[in-house]
Amino acid sequence: MISFELLFPVSIVAGFIGAMAGMGGGVVIIPVLTLLGVDIKHAIAISILSVIATSSGSASAYIRDHITNLKVGMFLEMFTIAGALTGAKITLAVSPKPLYIIFGLVLLASWLALLFARHQMGNTGPQDRLTRWLELEGSYPDQVLGKVVHYKAVRSYFGAPLMYLAGIIAGLLGIGAGAVKVLIHDLVMGLPPKVSTTTSNMIIGVTALAGASVYLVAGLVEPGLAAPVILGIAIGAFLGTRLLVRMSNQAVRRFFLFILLILAVEMIVRGVRGGL
Amino acid sequence: MTDDPKTGAWQNADARALGETQRQFDMDAVVGYILLIGVLIALVLVAGALIWRWMNTRTLWFDYKVTGMNLFELIVEEIHLAAKGAFRPRLLMSLGIAMLMLTPFIRVLASMVYFMAALRNWKYSVFTAIVLLTLTYSLFLR
Numbered sequence: 001m002i003s004f005e006l007l008f009p010v011s012i013v014a015g016f017i018g019a020m021a022g023m024g025g026g027v028v029i030i031p032v033l034t035l036l037g038v039d040i041k042h043a044i045a046i047s048i049l050s051v052i053a054t055s056s057g058s059a060s061a062y063i064r065d066h067i068t069n070l071k072v073g074m075f076l077e078m079f080t081i082a083g084a085l086t087g088a089k090i091t092l093a094v095s096p097k098p099l100y101i102i103f104g105l106v107l108l109a110s111w112l113a114l115l116f117a118r119h120q121m122g123n124t125g126p127q128d129r130l131t132r133w134l135e136l137e138g139s140y141p142d143q144v145l146g147k148v149v150h151y152k153a154v155r156s157y158f159g160a161p162l163m164y165l166a167g168i169i170a171g172l173l174g175i176g177a178g179a180v181k182v183l184i185h186d187l188v189m190g191l192p193p194k195v196s197t198t199t200s201n202m203i204i205g206v207t208a209l210a211g212a213s214v215y216l217v218a219g220l221v222e223p224g225l226a227a228p229v230i231l232g233i234a235i236g237a238f239l240g241t242r243l244l245v246r247m248s249n250q251a252v253r254r255f256f257l258f259i260l261l262i263l264a265v266e267m268i269v270r271g272v273r274g275g276l
Numbered sequence: 277m278t279d280d281p282k283t284g285a286w287q288n289a290d291a292r293a294l295g296e297t298q299r300q301f302d303m304d305a306v307v308g309y310i311l312l313i314g315v316l317i318a319l320v321l322v323a324g325a326l327i328w329r330w331m332n333t334r335t336l337w338f339d340y341k342v343t344g345m346n347l348f349e350l351i352v353e354e355i356h357l358a359a360k361g362a363f364r365p366r367l368l369m370s371l372g373i374a375m376l377m378l379t380p381f382i383r384v385l386a387s388m389v390y391f392m393a394a395l396r397n398w399k400y401s402v403f404t405a406i407v408l409l410t411l412t413y414s415l416f417l418r
Contacts, residue, residue: 004337008336060311068304070304070387074384074403077407078410081407135397206380206381206383208380209381210410213346214414216345216377217417219343219344221373224339227322227372230322231322231323234315
């Protein structure tokens with residue numbers, strides 16, 4: 001029943017919806033694959049591979065624009081990678097049922113985070129000693145404001161363990177968990193929204209790699225599924241991002257967020273019912 | 277007034293910040309292009325594998341399995357198969373997956389060189405080394 005001819009267009013749509021809603025394609029493709037009859041662990045493994053493609057693709061442009069903070073990224077990657085290894089190992093060990101429920105709940109939480117996203121400026125006040133020692137500060141040329149924005153990160157002692165948890169979620173569910181990471185960067189570490197989004201994008205790539213390695217050895221990466229999904233999501237995300245740049249319409253974004261809400265509820269219901 | 281000390285201080289700070297940005301320019305560009313080129317090569321390999329498969333068999337589905345192999349064993353296996361004359365579309369497909377997974381790895385490797393050689397920042401050289409070691413460990417998992 002599952003064929004390239006079915007999966008390829010479905011993956012393009014998944015990548016497109018993910019990009020339009022401001023999330024990765026993983027949150028869309030995993031529920032869709034499971035609806036098509038793919039085992040959730042195989043779906044997670046394929047999704048995390050496609051996450052490497054989409055996050056690296058978009059991170060590329062942001063890094064070249066000097067918005068991404070390489071030091072913040074490198075420091076936090078130590079924690080997210082360890083988390084991803086833990087998360088993927090947990091997925092291999094547990095039964096599918098809790099995975100559906102956790103997936104739905106994380107999607108729901110990310111959904112709320114996106115809907116109520118606050119756009120405050122980054123912290124410019126004094127830093128704590130650890131964060132200052134870690135040299136976690138920076139500046140970037142903001143094209144909208146027309147000036148160089150300076151910022152100083154704070155509370156890295158709290159951000160780091162939280163990023164380990166974000167890594168667990170990413171590895172466990174095969175998603176980028178970008179919304180969770182951005183939330184930690186914004187609210188806990190006081191990074192400006194642009195820096196937190198783009199730096200999170202860079203972190204997602206290596207985090208997904210750690211998770212993908214675990215799934216590859218476990219034999220969950222099926223090349224038959226991987227080919228259409230990776231290509232499709234990359235194309236869909238590319239188109240979605242291009243369109244998103246030209247649109248500032250909140251109504252359109254809310255429509256795509258609504259689709260994510262349905263997917264979240266649907267996953268929870270399937271997990272609770274256990275019929276899968 | 278141009279000689280307003282306050283304005284001057286602001287301009288100096290901005291100029292310093294821009295200077296830092298300029299110095300980072302090369303590395304940001306290198307890291308950015310590593311990610312872009314790596315992903316593009318991976319996607320082209322997967323697309324090439326599919327086209328090749330279609331020309332050979334008129335199907336777009338790969339039915340081989342990758343079991344009990346880490347990334348390096350997968351690459352070795354495929355090259356081994358190819359060397360024995362079994363030159364098949366799955367070679368490109370597996371190399372596409374491998375390229376995709378190696379892209380963030382190469383990015384971290386480049387950052388390591390940057391922090392060590394260009395910035396001589398030992399703190400971040402150590403952090404990058406930890407990231408690199410953990411990733412290497414994960415790639416060699418059994």
